[in-house]
Amino acid sequence: MRAHAGDRLLTHGRTVGHRDRVGEIVEVLGPDGQPPYRVRFEDGHETVMSPGPDSVVQGEAEPGESLSG
Template sequence: MTTTPMARPGDRIVVRGTHVGDADRVGEIVEVRHEDGSPPYVVHWSDGHEGLFFPGTDAFVQHAGADGQPGATS
């Protein structure tokens, strides 16, 4: 069983590359559509694009700490 990452604005989402040598895709969660932090999320990706994102099993959330920097993962 997989768990869905719960998030809040300011958290970072990371999507692992699917092939050897692929870079991870990283973005900042700018909007969470549900009060409980469940997906979908509006994500501002590091390449400048922004869009609605439904994370799969290859994604995880890095929660922002009190200083706004990513910290723990889920």
């Protein structure tokens, strides 16, 4: 997994009833874009995390472009 500051991190809910979480990677702490990452979530909470297999990095969108595909 590789990321850059400004990319989004999507973490899928692991159990029924838990929604996916989306956060912005504000800092890459590992070498060459590798984890850990400092992530700011939609509610303003920030944490340092090394995402697992239930997470996906979405590249930073160009202006006017949607990250959802």
